[in-house]
Amino acid sequence: MSACNITRSFRSSILSTEPFVSPSGAGPYGDLPFARSQRLAIFGGSFDPIHNGHLQLAKQIIDLGQADEVLFVPAFRPPHKAKETLSPALDRLAMLKLALEPYADFGYSDIELQRSEEFSYTFDTLTIFRKIYPDCEICFIMGMDSLRQLPEWHRASELVQHFKFIIYPRPGVMPPAYTTLAQAFGERNAMKLLGSVLSGADIVVSDLSSSAIRAACARGEDMEHAMPVPVWKYIVEHRLYQAAPQP
Numbered sequence: 001m002s003a004c005n006i007t008r009s010f011r012s013s014i015l016s017t018e019p020f021v022s023p024s025g026a027g028p029y030g031d032l033p034f035a036r037s038q039r040l041a042i043f044g045g046s047f048d049p050i051h052n053g054h055l056q057l058a059k060q061i062i063d064l065g066q067a068d069e070v071l072f073v074p075a076f077r078p079p080h081k082a083k084e085t086l087s088p089a090l091d092r093l094a095m096l097k098l099a100l101e102p103y104a105d106f107g108y109s110d111i112e113l114q115r116s117e118e119f120s121y122t123f124d125t126l127t128i129f130r131k132i133y134p135d136c137e138i139c140f141i142m143g144m145d146s147l148r149q150l151p152e153w154h155r156a157s158e159l160v161q162h163f164k165f166i167i168y169p170r171p172g173v174m175p176p177a178y179t180t181l182a183q184a185f186g187e188r189n190a191m192k193l194l195g196s197v198l199s200g201a202d203i204v205v206s207d208l209s210s211s212a213i214r215a216a217c218a219r220g221e222d223m224e225h226a227m228p229v230p231v232w233k234y235i236v237e238h239r240l241y242q243a244a245p246q247p
Helices: 052-063 089-100 122-132 144-152 156-162 178-185 187-194 210-218 229-237
Strands: 039-045 069-074 106-109 137-143 164-168
Touching: 039 052, 039 122, 052 069, 052 137, 052 164, 069 089, 089 106, 089 229, 122 137, 122 156, 137 144, 144 156, 144 164, 144 178, 156 178, 156 187, 164 187, 178 187
Parallel strands: 039 069, 039 137, 069 106, 137 164
Antiparallel strands: none
16 A cells, blocks of 8 residues: 555645644644544546546535545546546546645545556445545545446445445436335435435536547647646646547
8 A cells, every 4th residue: 555645735634644733733633623533535537637627526525514625536447437548547647636736625546546456446445545544434426427327336235335425416317216226225225325415506516527628629629728727738738638640
């Protein structure tokens, strides 16, 4: 695990190896409440590239009190994107670092990029984070489209049983029926999943998508408005997402 890069801002207390000192200087833990564990929300994805929609969603999750920290975890190769060609991991990670720089409550980990397995599985990754941070409550961020596909995921029943979820709405995607989830995971876990869905009235979900951004870049369009400026500059400088030359 020592090879994995898990980085947070200097204000963070969860992932830092140094003791947290409050601004008031009141001891190693200051006046922090002890009533509950810190909630660490894991946000996985290919992030090819990361865009403003990802960042806005993570910020809203913090602002709504759903988590104290959001950890972005770029996937080496998600199973549901096995047939897609992703940009090199180092490029995706570099863009992620640039995008997260201004946010004190966001961090990243390259834990999945360091794994030797062919695919990245959510259950395996969350289990590792739980071992690293036993005092944290680990939550997993997923979209409604992923919830509908969840019964097909690797070790899905164990994933639902052992971890909490933060599920955000997707435009035009309806929640799966309670009976469908109950059949796959049992009645209690079906209620747990549906109770983890954020209300559309509380959260605004962007219609930006990485695939649409890549397609626009291939057409030669300027997509600076869709992402932090340093990320766009990186894409331009490294000539990412350009259309293949015609034979």
